[in-house]
Amino acid sequence: YWGKAEYESRFSDWNKPETLDTARLIPGNPPQKPQFNTVSTDSMQEAPWLTKFEGKYYLQNSNPGTACPWYSDSVWVSDSPTGPFEMPDYATVSMKVGGFINSAGHSCVFQDFHGNWWRASTMWIGVHAGFERRIGLFPVEFDKQGRMLTHTEFGDYPMFVPNSKRKKSGNFLMGWNLLSKDAKVEVSSTHSKFEAKNASDENVRTWWSAKTSDAGEWLSMDLARPCKIHAVQVNFAEQDISQEALKEDYHAYRLYASKDGKSWNLIADKSENKESVAHDYLHLKKPIEARYLKLENVHSAKRGKFAVRDLRAFGFCDAQKPRKVSGAHAVRDKGDGKHIKFTWKPSEGARGYVIFYGVAPDALHLNVQYQNPHADSLTLSCFNAAAKNYYFRIDAYNEAGVSKSDVKKVR
Numbered sequence: 001y002w003g004k005a006e007y008e009s010r011f012s013d014w015n016k017p018e019t020l021d022t023a024r025l026i027p028g029n030p031p032q033k034p035q036f037n038t039v040s041t042d043s044m045q046e047a048p049w050l051t052k053f054e055g056k057y058y059l060q061n062s063n064p065g066t067a068c069p070w071y072s073d074s075v076w077v078s079d080s081p082t083g084p085f086e087m088p089d090y091a092t093v094s095m096k097v098g099g100f101i102n103s104a105g106h107s108c109v110f111q112d113f114h115g116n117w118w119r120a121s122t123m124w125i126g127v128h129a130g131f132e133r134r135i136g137l138f139p140v141e142f143d144k145q146g147r148m149l150t151h152t153e154f155g156d157y158p159m160f161v162p163n164s165k166r167k168k169s170g171n172f173l174m175g176w177n178l179l180s181k182d183a184k185v186e187v188s189s190t191h192s193k194f195e196a197k198n199a200s201d202e203n204v205r206t207w208w209s210a211k212t213s214d215a216g217e218w219l220s221m222d223l224a225r226p227c228k229i230h231a232v233q234v235n236f237a238e239q240d241i242s243q244e245a246l247k248e249d250y251h252a253y254r255l256y257a258s259k260d261g262k263s264w265n266l267i268a269d270k271s272e273n274k275e276s277v278a279h280d281y282l283h284l285k286k287p288i289e290a291r292y293l294k295l296e297n298v299h300s301a302k303r304g305k306f307a308v309r310d311l312r313a314f315g316f317c318d319a320q321k322p323r324k325v326s327g328a329h330a331v332r333d334k335g336d337g338k339h340i341k342f343t344w345k346p347s348e349g350a351r352g353y354v355i356f357y358g359v360a361p362d363a364l365h366l367n368v369q370y371q372n373p374h375a376d377s378l379t380l381s382c383f384n385a386a387a388k389n390y391y392f393r394i395d396a397y398n399e400a401g402v403s404k405s406d407v408k409k410v411r
Helices: 196-200
Strands: 046-053 056-063 072-078 102-111 117-124 133-142 148-150 184-187 218-236 252-258 265-270 279-299 307-317 326-332 340-345 352-358 366-370 377-380 391-398 401-403
Touching: 046 102, 056 102, 102 133, 184 196, 196 218, 196 307, 218 252, 265 279, 279 307, 326 391, 340 352, 340 391, 366 377
Parallel strands: 072 102
Antiparallel strands: 046 056, 056 072, 102 117, 117 133, 133 148, 184 218, 218 279, 218 307, 252 265, 252 279, 326 340, 340 377, 352 366, 352 391, 391 401
8 A cells, every 4th residue: 555556666765654564454464375276375465446435435455366266355444545444344345256257356446437436357267377367347336335346246247338427226237148158069170178068168267179270160059049149259268379479369250140050140250350359249239039159260369279268148038037046044154254154945947146145135245156056055255254244145047037036144
């Protein structure tokens, strides 16, 4: 929080704080040493960011470490920019666990020209390097009690950017459902262990790779039923790329759609593209009726093999929503309030669950997405031990939508 945002900057004689201890929000480091991919590090606090709202100062910092799906932002509140700052009971203000891509830490918070608040965060991949990341953008609000919150629920789904001041609380999601989770995939070829099924597993850390970078390598996907597709996201992967081919850092491709898997219509022609489009989002001008998608390579970036993390389709389909979750319970560890075990009865037709939680029944501002349709329990260790009470709701979702359940109190 002190000094300049320059690497290895030093305090001048006239600008030294009385003691560096005043900049430490929590003395020392927690004892845990989490292991994430190839990175081993002590938990730490970093990346301070100060936001002023209605006379209050919200000092945010990130933890437990950059190379981690749980990388998140906590908050400390004060009436003065120089403190003292106190941690509120709701504490965490930005966290995205589960879904296609994880983490929402090391953030900056800003307002757009209309006065809407946003958080730009780093999101973890950590395969090619421990700190391999992307940038995420999420809406921010302050509730009636002044609690700061970040909307990360389904935060890797399509959303819109409003052209006016928000009129009601909530996310800016387009309202489309993910149609491609675990869809059957066929491919032109497969390189090593990079299987076709990886292209529909909703995991940015896995991918399918063809054997070559040749034009004509392809991937096709069966969405299992006729769908109304509003958007497609093509997420490319870096497989055996050449670091010397900097001028060839672009993907060129064609995207087709079909109702029967035999007769194909071109819906996006990017064959002349010369720009980097690692996660190319295609918002279709008009929704299309289709069951099948086909992605055809024209040029692979940096001479790498044609590889796709996920081909994601969004829209609607004629299917039943999952049953509403029943039998939900949550029990807090009496010895350590950071741990809560959630249990429920599996929902018929679910693709996964979202556990919403917070310190009040009307303040379920945090969530964890669990992509295990057969699960009936999950223990989380991300709670503020100082918070007296927590409330929760477990929703089930699939390609037809979300079925909300009732709010309950953690016991």
